[in-house]
Amino acid sequence: MPEGHSVHRIANQFEQTFVAHRVAVSSPQGRFAAGAAKLDGATMVDSKAVGKQMFLEFDNGLWLHVHLGLYGAWDFAGDIATGHSMAESRTRRAATRKAENAPDDDGEHSMASIGAPRRTRVRMAEQEKAEDDIESFPPDPVGQVRVRLLSDTAVGDLRGPTKCEVLDAAGVDLAISKLGPDPLVDTPKKGRERFVTTVRKKRTPIGLLLMDQSVVSGIGNIYRAELLFRARLDPHTPGNQVPEDVLEALYKDWTKLLKSGVELGQMMTMDGLTKAQHAKALRSRADRHWVYHREGLPCRVCGTNVVMEMAAGRKLYWCPTDQV
Structure with missing residues (x-):
């Protein structure tokens, strides 16, 4: 079962690659179709972990609550965070982004002009496993995907969670109060x-x-x-x-x-x-x-x-x- 550090890193992945993006939400497997419909087309505005549970907030006042349990895992693909960047604090990332967006002495946005990052794939659960780069985006869902979150640059596929549900703010507060x-x-x-x-x-x-x-x-x-x-x-x-x-x-x-x-x-x-x-x-x-x-x-x-x-x-x- 993924322990606390893994879930915090997954939340960091969402914060870096999905927050502030409009997200298409679907359930390729079909078991979460009703919940996906409530979130589809909304913009993700926050991502946080508390212990082994994760909460993704959207601009329509709803949250996606996920507990991976023993067998759950997220597969990410596209322009995603890898390695140490998933450990950086929000304060540090914000400062880094500000520096990257600032022009140098010649007026050139040097960090932004290096070129688009490689589109890659990584599985995040109890352990993280980097896989091959992807040739086209978005990749087709593989296996029993409970919910797919798709932005313009990244995709997250959830498989085998113990819990996957849509909550309002009161429901989130109640869930966290029990932890x-x-x-x-x-x-x-x-x-x-x-x-x-x-x-x-x-x-x-x-x-x-x-x-x-x-x-x-x-x-x-x-x-x-x-x-x-x-x-x-x-x-x-x-x-x-x-x-x-x-x-x-x-x-x-x-x-x-x-x-x-x-x-x-x-x-x-x-x-x-x-x-x-x-x-x-x-x-x-x-x-x-x-x-x-x-x-x-x-x-x-x-x-x-x-x-x-x-x-x-x-x-x-x-x-x-x-x-x-």
């Missing part, structure tokens, strides 16, 4: 206080609370295992028994990892790597995590074999020596 704090949405103090206050009221094990999107937004199976190990915290500890300072540090670490994930497009959860080790970790998931997916292998710190157990239907990885 816990997101470090990239809430202010640091407000988000930290909400998280600590909620956890301290519950007897539920912290290993389950971190996966509860009403407690904190965006954390999935990988970040859950890695955050608990980095905190040297037993996943079975009831929330109300975790010291307040430990919870504050946990939320601060989540903020750090989420920002890193948005920047890199990968869940890099190991610190203290050499330049060569870091490069290796970027190429291989097996080299970028402390405990996730390492059951039966020695802990990278103490050498005890990492264990895996089922917790509320999901696999939980942890070190029985370092996390007790």
